Amino acid sequence: MAILQKPKSTHLVASARLCLDxxxxxxxxxxxxEFREPSATRxxxxxxxxxxxxxxxMLLLVRDDVIPFSSPVLRAMNDHxxxxxxxxIMDYVIMHWNQTDEFTAMIAADSALGEDRFPEDIGSALELLRYEKIGRWESRAWVWGEDPSYDKSAIAIAEGKRDRLKQDALYVRIGKDGRVVSTPDSCSLEDTKKEEDRAGRYYALVxxxxxxxGQTYRYDRIVKALKFLFEHKL
Structure with a gap:
């Protein structure tokens, strides 16, 4: 892995602030x-x-020595x-809820899993990011002893299905038969508001x-897991 010299904390913070802004x-x-239709551009x-x-x-995770500053990690910062x-992973840390019983259920689920385990989708997201993305950019001279079983929703994101939703909000997509597969008109206002709300939560977290x-206890769990994963040399 091409480890780069860790930037000064002030530089990392300044860069994170610019991304936030x-x-x-x-x-x-x-x-x-707001009043234009469709809402696809929003x-x-x-x-x-x-x-x-x-x-x-990610820049703040580098600042806090949770993940290294390397060429593959830098590439990940530019990869959709x-x-x-x-x-x-940020969604998991945020612990968003609307009703009290939803929050109670999250606490109960975390307690049942224990401190060192994650819901399948989050555990898969961590491993996909570390091994199948950053890890493959570090080295391809390794294989799994046994193929991992990843959560389908995390796999879908890793394979670009979520990014295609973003692209479909901007472009007309053409299928193999030459006909239109999707247009920005298919983007619903409900989905748009959902993503705007999600973005607002990400902003507040950063x-x-x-x-x-202060951060949620889930943040501490994520930090511990990422440190462990990146200490594993490929």
Whole structure:
């Protein structure tokens, strides 16, 4: 693995702030499109903003010595699917809930799993990011002794299915028979608002981390897991 010299913390923080501000700019500009239909451009901008916030989150993980600063990690910061996998992990850390019973259920599920285990989708997102993405860029001179069994939703993100939703919000997609497969018109307002809300939560998480705010206990679990995964040399 090509380990780069770790940048100064001030540089990492400054870069994370710029990513945060750029994502916030994208979310602000979407208001100019609030009453236009379809809402596809807003959907696209919200997902790009999410990726900027995920990049900022990764920069802070480097600052805190959770993950190394290497050429493959830097590549991951510029890779759409990697940032979307990081987004899955951020969703887990945030612990978003609307009803009290949802929060109670999350606590109970975490307690049942124990401190060193994750829900299947999050465990898979961590391993896909570490091994199938960053790990393959570090070296291809390794194979699994036994093929891993990853969660389908995490695999879908790693394979670019979520990114295709973003692309479909911007482009007309043509199928193998030459006919139109999808157009931006198919993007629903409900889905757009869902992604805008998600982007807002990512913003709050990164801003809190930059300002030294407290994190959920899930953040500590993620930090511990990532440190363990990246200590494993391929």
């Amino acid at each position: 750029n994502g916030d700019r994208l979310l602000e500009q979407r208001y100019d499109l 959907f696209y901008m919200a997902m790009i903003a999410q990726e900027e916030f995920a990049k900022a989150f 699917t990697c940032k979307q996998l990081v987004g899955m 801003r809190g981390a930059l300002e030294g705010g």
